[in-house]
Amino acid sequence: MRKFLLTAGLFLISVSLSAQSNWGLRSGIGVEKKITKGLDAAVEAKYYQTDNFSKTDRWSIGLSLNKRLYRNDAKTFTVKAGLGYRYMNVYKDWSTKYKDDADGVENKLEPQFYINNNYDFNLRNSYVDTRHRITASLQAAWELGRLKISVREAYQFTHIDSATYSVDKYRHDDGQTNWTDKNYTKIAGSEYYIRTDESGKSAQEKRQLRSRIGLDYDIPHWKFDPFVSYELFNDIDNGFKTEKSRLTAGVEFSFNKMHNFEVAYMWQNQHDDDEPAGSFVCLSYKFDF
Secondary structure (H helix, E strand, C coil), X not given: CHHHHHHHHHHHHHHHHXXXXXXXEEEEEEEEEEEECCEEEEEEEEEEEXXXXXXXXXXXXXXXXXXXXXXXXXXXXXXXXXXXXXXXXXXXXXXXXXXXXXXXXXXXXXXXXXHHCCCCEEEECCEEEEEEEEEEXXXXXXXXXXXXXXXEEEEEEXXXXXXXXXXXXXXXXXXXXXXXXXXXXXXXXXXXXXXXXXXXXXXXXXXXXXXXXXEEECCCCCCCEEEEEEEEEEEHHHCCEEEEEEEEEEEEEEXXXXXXXXXXXXXXXXXXXXXXXXXXXXXXXXXXX
């Protein structure tokens, strides 16, 4: 079993290296408290990095409740319901947009590319995207000896607050346009004029159905229990179109049944407006009492 898990892990990493160049971090720390029999409450803070660990992607803090709805007499089949709220700050990096129609020029290139080639472009400066997320889930789990199989369906509603940001507009001196009359200012020592405008985006809402299946295995006489899961994200507002998928594999271990750790590798196949694609190292700690 250990050789199999090592081989599978190396295979997943090799696939991700060939498919994605972006690596990031997903870390979390939380506290979970048993309120009554079958009812638990948890608080968790998360911090994410992207672009090969060089940039902060987001931080968040969340509250959740999990209630056991059913468990058979043998304690091998369990159904749970969950409800959670999460506040998030998502960091949106700068981006550029080319203004003309010549062939072979792309958007989102480094500003210096446009300046060196004397192109007109806009630079949207970085800003913080504030989000509020509510999740309601239903999960069933079967224990077959040391193997545990779980399936979960989760409804996820995200409200994205409106945001403002500045846009620097760079215009090359073409010898014909009077940019000064258009409220542009000449950049000293260059052939460019610049004007900074305020822009922004309105509030948005997004609804998703997250479908996940997971396998956990309790290896005898070994503290590290391996797990693997696969999850699909479906856009409810767009005919349940699948937006992205995640494959996660790792191990979990605990000390004194109170200190719980999880180390995993996660691969996400598609980038969307919520988070980037790529490979991620996942580290989490939870204090359970």
